[in-house]
Amino acid sequence: MIKIKSPLDEGTIKVLKAGDFVLLSGIIYTGRDAAHKRFIEIINKGEKLSFDIKNSVIYYVGPTPPKPGYVIGSCGPTTSYRMDKYTPKLLEIGLKGMIGKGERNKDVIDAIVKYRGVYFTAIGGAGAFISKCVKKADVIAFEDLGPEAVMRLEVEDFPLIVTIDANGNDFSKIGIEKYRRV
C-alpha cells in the first residue's frame, strides 16, 4: 500500500502504476456534472476558479447531508465518464488527479498522458466507509447546486486504486482481460 499526498507532485505521479493500491491524504475538491459544466464556462470567460487547480485532485462525488455531529454524509464516487467532455481542458490548466469510478474515453486517457496526470478508482457504493476518511469538509462554490456544490475536503488515508497512470496504462482493461473466460 503506497501512501501519497494531495496536491500531487511529479515525484508521486512518476511512481504510480496502474493497479497500485494507494492511501491518499491531503486536500481534494469535489465536483460532478453540474459543477464541471460551470468550471468550463468560467474558464472560457477567462475568469478564475474558486480553488487553485494546479496539481489538484478532483473527486467526483455528491455526498449525502451530514447527520448532526458528522463531518460529511456518505460520500462514495459517482461514474466518471459523464465528466469526460470537460476533463481534457482541466488537465491542460493544471489538474493532476481525478477520483471516480468506471472507464474514461480516449480523449481523457490521451490528456492524462500529455499533461502527466492520474485517474484513481474509489470503491463505488462504499459511501459510509469512505466518509470515515474525511476529516473536514467546507463548501467553497456553487452552494445553489445542493449536493453538487464544490467542497474542499481534507482526507486521510482515502483508499484508491490507480486506474490510469501517466503512461496511459488502463487497469480496467488489463484487469478485465486477465479474468475473461469467453
Add this chain to the structure above:
Amino acid sequence: MREIEYDLIVEKVKEICMDANYNEPDDVIERMKEFIKKEESDVAKNILNVLIENYRIAKEEKIPVCQDTGFAFFIVEVGEDVKIKNGRIRDAIFEGVRKGYKEGYLRKSIVNDPVFLRKNTGDNTPPVIHFEPVQGDRIKIKFAPKGGGSENMSEVRMLVPSDGVEGIKRFVIERVQKSGGNPCPPVIVGVGIGGTFDYVAYLAKKALFRKIGEHNPDERYAKLEDELLDEINKLGVGPMGLGGRTTALAVHIEYFPCHIASMPVAVNMQCHAARHKEIEI
C-alpha cells in the same frame, strides 16, 4: 371498507425511505460472501471485503450505504376494500418521501426539468409510483431508492420472435459487458421479456425486488437466469470493473405475454447496493 389514516401512510413511507437506505438486504450480503470464496482476483476480494464492511458501518450508524440515495421508486398494491381517511394516497407517498429524505439526511437527487433548467427540487420529489389494484383490505408498499449510475446502464431493445433465446442472451450479456465498472458491479441484472415497449422496462425493474436465491417459478426462465449469470461471470468485468470473477450476484427475469410481431427485452441494471424494502399496512 377498512379505513387507513393518511398520516399513518406518511409515517410508514418515511420509515421505509430511511430503512432501505441504511440497510443493505441480508440476501445480497450473503450472496456476496459466498462469491468472495470463488473470487480469483485479490483486487476484487479486497473491494468486496470493503463493501461488506461498508454495509456494517451504514447499518450500525444509521447512515446511507451509498451517497446516491436514489430516485424514490414505488410499487403500491392497494386493496379494493381500503379507504384512505383525511387525504389521498398519492399525496401521502409524496409527503413520506419529503419527510424521509429530510429527516433521514438522505441526498436530494432529483432535478425539476430534465433538459433546460435542471434545478434540484430540494426534497427528492416527485417519486415514481406504480399503483396496482388488488383484492382485500391491505396496502402493500414496495420501495427502492434507484441509483443513477446503474440506471444509466439500462436499456430496452425491441427484439423479434426469430431472435429467440440466443438473441436475448446476446443482448443481456452485451449490456453487462458494455457497462463495465459504471453501474458499480457486482450487479443484479433485472431482465424483462415480453409485453410492450413501456411495460417490458417495468418488468425489468420489478425483477429487482425479488430476493436473491429465488428463481422465476417457470423452470425454463429459471434455467435461463442461471445460464445468464454463469456467462456474465465469465466476462471478467469484476467488482468496480477492475477485473475478477464476481460481475453479477444474480439475474432475475420477469416475463409477460407479447404481440405476435414482437419480443421486447429490457435490462435494468442494479448496483450491489441493491436496496429495497416493503411494508404492509
